[in-house]
Amino acid sequence: MTRIFNSFSDLIGNTPLLELHNYRRNRQLGARILAKIEYFNPAGSVKDRIAWGIVKHAEEAGKIRPGDLLVDVTSGNTGIGLAAVAASRGYRTKFYLSDNISPDKVKLLRLFGAEIVTVKNEFFLDPQALDKISLRVQEENPGAFFTDQLANPANPRTHFETTGPEIWRDTDGAVDIFVAGVGTGGTISGAGGFLKSKKPGLKVVIAEPAEASLPTDVNPYPDEIDGVHKVSEVPREQLPRNFDSTIADEVIALNTSDARKTAQSLVAEEGIFAGTSAGAVLFAATQLALRPENAGKIIVAVLPDTGERYLTAAGEPAVSVDTAAIRDKVDLHS
Numbered sequence: 001m002t003r004i005f006n007s008f009s010d011l012i013g014n015t016p017l018l019e020l021h022n023y024r025r026n027r028q029l030g031a032r033i034l035a036k037i038e039y040f041n042p043a044g045s046v047k048d049r050i051a052w053g054i055v056k057h058a059e060e061a062g063k064i065r066p067g068d069l070l071v072d073v074t075s076g077n078t079g080i081g082l083a084a085v086a087a088s089r090g091y092r093t094k095f096y097l098s099d100n101i102s103p104d105k106v107k108l109l110r111l112f113g114a115e116i117v118t119v120k121n122e123f124f125l126d127p128q129a130l131d132k133i134s135l136r137v138q139e140e141n142p143g144a145f146f147t148d149q150l151a152n153p154a155n156p157r158t159h160f161e162t163t164g165p166e167i168w169r170d171t172d173g174a175v176d177i178f179v180a181g182v183g184t185g186g187t188i189s190g191a192g193g194f195l196k197s198k199k200p201g202l203k204v205v206i207a208e209p210a211e212a213s214l215p216t217d218v219n220p221y222p223d224e225i226d227g228v229h230k231v232s233e234v235p236r237e238q239l240p241r242n243f244d245s246t247i248a249d250e251v252i253a254l255n256t257s258d259a260r261k262t263a264q265s266l267v268a269e270e271g272i273f274a275g276t277s278a279g280a281v282l283f284a285a286t287q288l289a290l291r292p293e294n295a296g297k298i299i300v301a302v303l304p305d306t307g308e309r310y311l312t313a314a315g316e317p318a319v320s321v322d323t324a325a326i327r328d329k330v331d332l333h334s
C-alpha cells in the first residue's frame with residue numbers, strides 16, 4: 001500500500017508525543033512528562049495547525065480566493081505557517097511583526113515570500129495595543145483578508161479539533177495535566193478545553209514570562225520568550241479574545257534564562273532541540289513533576305517550535321553551545 005500525501009495541509013498535525021525518560025530519571029521526577037513536539041509540522045511549528053484551520057474556514061465560507069492577500073499580526077510562527085499554506089494554495093501574505101522577534105523567523109518569512117511591516121516593541125506597551133494594531137492592519141489593507149489569529153474562533157477550534165484529540169488518543173485518555181504557553185491563547189483554550197471536556201479533573205497549567213522577561217518603558221527590549229505573554233493580573237480587555245481566561249487551574253511564571261536553560265537540558269539529555277517557549281513549558285512541567293502529589297501522573301507539555309528558529313536571536317544567543325558541559329555534569333543514561 002502506498003502512503004502518499006497530496007498537499008501541504010495533509011502534513012499538518014499528528015505530531016509525536018515523546019516521553020522524556022532520561023530527563024525524568026536525571027531529576028528523579030515523580031510524574032511522567034510527555035513532550036508534544038510541534039516542530040514536526042511541515043513549516044516547523046504548532047502554528048501550521050491554525051494557519052490551515054483559518055484558511056480552510058475562510059475558503060469554505062467563500063471569503064477568500066487564490067490571489068487574495070492574507071494579513072495578520074504575528075510573532076513569526078503564525079506568519080510562517082500562513083505563508084506556507086498560502087504558497088501551497090495560491091495566496092499572498094503580509095505580516096506585522098514587532099521589531100525584536102528572532103532574525104531567523106524574519107529570514108524564514110521572507111523566504112516563504114511574505115511582505116513584512118515591523119512595529120516598534122514599545123508599541124505593545126500600550127494597554128490598547130491589540131485593538132489598535134488590529135485596526136491598523138485592516139485600515140492599511142482594504143480588500144485583504146485579515147486572518148486575525150488573536151480573535152478568529154477558527155484558531156482555538158482547530159486546537160479543540162486536532163491538538164486536544166491527538167493527546168487524548170495518544171495517551172489513551174491517561175493525561176492528567178496539560179501545560180502550554182499563551183500567545184493568542186488558541187492552544188491552551190482549544191486543546192485544554194477539549195481535554196477538560198473529556199476529563200473534568202484534568203489540570204490545565206500555563207507557563208508565563210515573569211516580570212524580568214517583559215518589556216517596560218525603561219527597558220522595551222528585554223530578553224523575551226518569543227511567542228508567549230503574561231496572562232495573570234492582566235485586565236481581561238488586554239488579553240487576546242482567543243484566550244479563555246477561565247481555562248487555567250494554575251499559572252507558573254519563569255524567567256527567559258530558565259526557559260533557555262531548560263531547552264538546553266532537553267537537547268543535551270534527549271536530543272530534542274526545541275525553542276524558548278518550549279523551554280518555558282518544560283520548566284513549568286518540571287516544577288509540577290517534582291511535586292509529591294503528582295507522582296505517577298502524566299503531564300503533557302506542548303513544545304511549540306524548534307530551537308533552530310532562535311539560533312541568531314535578537315538579544316543574547318538563544319542557545320549558547322555548552323551542551324557538552326551540561327552532558328558532563330548530568331549523569332546520563334545511568
Ligand code: PMP
Nearest residue numbers: 182183184185186187227277304
Ligand atoms: N510559542 C511560540 C513560539 C509561539 O509562536 C506561540 C504563538 N504565538 C505560542 C507559543 C503560543 O501559542 P498560542 O498562540 O496558541 O497561545
